[in-house]
Amino acid sequence: MNEETKVIYEKPIPLKNTYNAPYWDAADRHELNVQKCNTCGIYNHPPGPSCANCGSIEVTWENLGSNITGEVYTYIVSHRPFLPGFQNDLPTVIAVVHLEDYPDIKIIANVLNGNAETVSIGTKVKMVWVEATEERSIPQWVFA
Numbered sequence: 001m002n003e004e005t006k007v008i009y010e011k012p013i014p015l016k017n018t019y020n021a022p023y024w025d026a027a028d029r030h031e032l033n034v035q036k037c038n039t040c041g042i043y044n045h046p047p048g049p050s051c052a053n054c055g056s057i058e059v060t061w062e063n064l065g066s067n068i069t070g071e072v073y074t075y076i077v078s079h080r081p082f083l084p085g086f087q088n089d090l091p092t093v094i095a096v097v098h099l100e101d102y103p104d105i106k107i108i109a110n111v112l113n114g115n116a117e118t119v120s121i122g123t124k125v126k127m128v129w130v131e132a133t134e135e136r137s138i139p140q141w142v143f144a
């Protein structure tokens, strides 16, 4: 891509840190990694330094692959760009989705092709990955 045709991604780009790097490394390969607690067995998402349920630091990662489907658990329709770069995407559907195969895991992302008339609680969606930069892909939802 030369300078004239390069698309500038204007939205905030999530940063990798010590605790979420396996999540973003998998996202960059268009896969989903989730953190799991070795002590109590729950999936810990979003990932952190310890389990949100029991506080254990004995957490590992599980790769769920790239065929990720789920149902909208709840959502909002935003008519304001709360962050820079979203002004051309309005209204934005921001959804909490629980995974079909792992209903305990809930992941927040936008439903890219949804709007107030087409999204409701229970809407079936699948994960896609938007390539924000050459190094970073961001999980999002579209209708399944």
Ligand SMILES: [Zn+2]
Pocket: 037, 038, 039, 040, 041, 042, 051, 052, 053, 054, 055, 056
């Ligand atoms: Zn735990």
